[in-house]
Amino acid sequence: MSLTSALNTAQGIFNNTGTQSSVVSNNISNAGNKDYVRRQAMLTTSLNGAQVVKIDRAQEDALLRQYLKSSSQDSAQQTLLSGLEDLKSIMGGNDYETSPSTYLGVFQQKLQAFRTTPGSTVAAQGAITAAQDVANSLNNASTSVQDVRASADKQISTAVDTLNTLLSQFETANNAVKTATATGADASSALDEREKALKQISQIVGVSATTRDNNDMVLSTSDGTILFETIPRTVTFQAKDAYNATITGNSVYIDGVALPRGSGSTATGQGSLQSLLQVRDEIAPNFQKQLDEIARGLVSLFKEQSTSGTPAYVTGLFTWSGDTVEAGSTAVAGMASTITVSSTVITSQGGDPMRLRDGGVNADGVVNNTTHLSGYTTDLDSLYNALGSDMDFDPATGTTVGFDTTTGIDSNVSIMEYATNSLGWLEQYRSNATTAAENTSAALSRSDEAYSNETGVNLDEELTLLLDIEQSYKAATKILNAVDEMLKSLLDIAS
Structure with a gap:
């Protein structure tokens, strides 16, 4: 992997985790709002890496x-x-x-x-x-x-x-x-x-x-x-x-x-x-x-x-x-x-x-x-x-x-x-x-409970997801630190 690819990967992770953490934070802040339907940042993977493609809403038409x-x-x-x-x-x-x-x-x-x-x-x-x-x-x-x-x-x-x-x-x-x-x-x-x-x-x-x-x-x-x-x-x-x-x-x-x-x-x-x-x-x-x-x-x-x-x-x-x-x-x-x-x-x-x-x-x-x-x-x-x-x-x-x-x-x-x-x-x-x-x-x-279970915010799930996002952020930070060290080494050799 080239340094440029590594930097792009880190940048992509930062972009994704930023969007994901924003969505999760919004979910957590509306945990007590019965009129709020949970959101989730949907990721897709391509040759350029993973990226957020849309914000999905947990809509359940039949239960509604x-x-x-x-x-x-x-x-x-x-x-x-x-x-x-x-x-x-x-x-x-x-x-x-x-x-x-x-x-x-x-x-x-x-x-x-x-x-x-x-x-x-x-x-x-x-x-x-x-x-x-x-x-x-x-x-x-x-x-x-x-x-x-x-x-x-x-x-x-x-x-x-x-x-x-x-x-x-x-x-x-x-x-x-x-x-x-x-x-x-x-x-x-x-x-x-x-x-x-x-x-x-x-x-x-x-x-x-x-x-x-x-x-x-x-x-x-x-x-x-x-x-x-x-x-x-x-x-x-x-x-x-x-x-x-x-x-x-x-x-x-x-x-x-x-x-x-x-x-x-x-x-x-x-x-x-x-x-x-x-x-x-x-x-x-x-x-x-x-x-x-x-x-x-x-x-x-x-x-x-x-x-x-x-x-x-x-x-x-x-x-x-x-x-x-x-x-x-x-x-x-x-x-x-x-x-x-x-x-x-x-x-x-x-x-x-x-x-x-x-x-x-x-x-x-x-x-x-x-x-x-x-x-x-x-x-x-x-x-x-x-x-x-x-x-x-x-x-x-x-x-x-x-x-x-x-x-x-x-x-x-x-x-x-x-x-x-x-x-x-x-x-x-x-x-x-x-x-x-x-x-x-x-x-x-019963209808309210069934609908809430599918569309409402579960704090345990959101906090777990937030920990996963934190781990992704840490991984991107490590990649960025590694690239930084490699660039420093190159600059030292060139000097």
């Missing part, structure tokens, strides 16, 4: 696709579970202390006490107070359910804004990737930024990525709607200021196509948006209908025969803003929010609680105990028995609930059982969603 899918599913499931937990909290937590079912049970007991001692004003007042608690619980529950819908609506609006921002960031990164690829520059940093945006997008909406020529990427939603192609597609949503039982929320549109909501306790949707739509437009409204049906059932059970005969019945102990007794078995939207106890039996409002015993709670209602006998229990017995008797409820409140093995709550039961079944419906939905959330979380954890 699995991670994105798991991320979307888990985000959807966790969002669904959060909405169900909010609905459960309305009922007072694990023991459902503030649920209409709980207050109905107390009311039934107070009504029993009143029919046992029909002459007791204290017993009468106790029954009226319990009835007020029932009405208040329905009012509060209805308001809270609509608050859950309004909260979901706001979260949808925030998610849409975030999604549009992420798509804009994705466009910037995608353009940088295309430019670097076209010019032969290192696109690793731009690819990391693009992948980071893609991961965040997958948490909001299910996304499928396709790579085209020049490393250009196209994004579509899980149902095939184009989300990004050269430029971001517009994602639009018009939020509502407030919600009640009669208001329907607006859809989310991606490139003019409405995003479908998820369904089922094991969410079919991908990304948080579809689950938020499910909570706002399916689960909460269905629970609201059940509350409305409890309210309609109370008004119907405690109705009074009309003194004029037209209409045949008027409201009794329980009334509402419509002040009518609804015929048939169809839920009346928002009835639970306005149900109340008639002021004619509330002492603080100048009423007489004994009207519940005698009849004629409504001024247009028939008074059955005209002589106000203290032992009269006919009406109280009838009302008490009615609470435990089967009646027809709107079957639409017990269907399409997303159960895997049931169709919902029965539509021909007593009002006491219906109120209990409504809680059971919510609890089973939440229980199934909890199990599914544990599964999606585990699946995401």
Whole structure:
């Protein structure tokens, strides 16, 4: 080997180790960055020796696709579970202390006490107070359910804004990737930024990525709607200021196509948006209908025969803003929010609680105990028995609930059982969603681990590689020292 060849070899090693050490140092500094994909300087050997030909990025497209899918599913499931937990909290937590079912049970007991001692004003007042608690619980529950819908609506609006921002960031990164690829520059940093945006997008909406020529990427939603192609597609949503039982929320549109909501306790949707739509437009409204049906059932059970005969019945102990007794078995939207106890039996409002015993709670209602006998229990017995008797409820409140093995709550039961079944419906939905959330979380954890193992930085490996690079550097130094000694010897001979 000539001195010139030796010098060239040493120079090549210095160039290679400089590039390699820079790459390894960058890897080590990003060891804790989950959005960083490991780089490696690739060497090739030719007649001129070894040289770095490119910086290779440890990209794993198959594992990335699995991670994105798991991320979307888990985000959807966790969002669904959060909405169900909010609905459960309305009922007072694990023991459902503030649920209409709980207050109905107390009311039934107070009504029993009143029919046992029909002459007791204290017993009468106790029954009226319990009835007020029932009405208040329905009012509060209805308001809270609509608050859950309004909260979901706001979260949808925030998610849409975030999604549009992420798509804009994705466009910037995608353009940088295309430019670097076209010019032969290192696109690793731009690819990391693009992948980071893609991961965040997958948490909001299910996304499928396709790579085209020049490393250009196209994004579509899980149902095939184009989300990004050269430029971001517009994602639009018009939020509502407030919600009640009669208001329907607006859809989310991606490139003019409405995003479908998820369904089922094991969410079919991908990304948080579809689950938020499910909570706002399916689960909460269905629970609201059940509350409305409890309210309609109370008004119907405690109705009074009309003194004029037209209409045949008027409201009794329980009334509402419509002040009518609804015929048939169809839920009346928002009835639970306005149900109340008639002021004619509330002492603080100048009423007489004994009207519940005698009849004629409504001024247009028939008074059955005209002589106000203290032992009269006919009406109280009838009302008490009615609470435990089967009646027809709107079957639409017990269907399409997303159960895997049931169709919902029965539509021909007593009002006491219906109120209990409504809680059971919510609890089973939440229980199934909890199990599914544990599964999606585990699946995401496994996907994340598998992807990180292939693309993440392992400090032990990097430090070992750094030692190898150091040995190469030492070898080049020895070659350079040997050449230096030989040159000195030649100069000494020449002198």
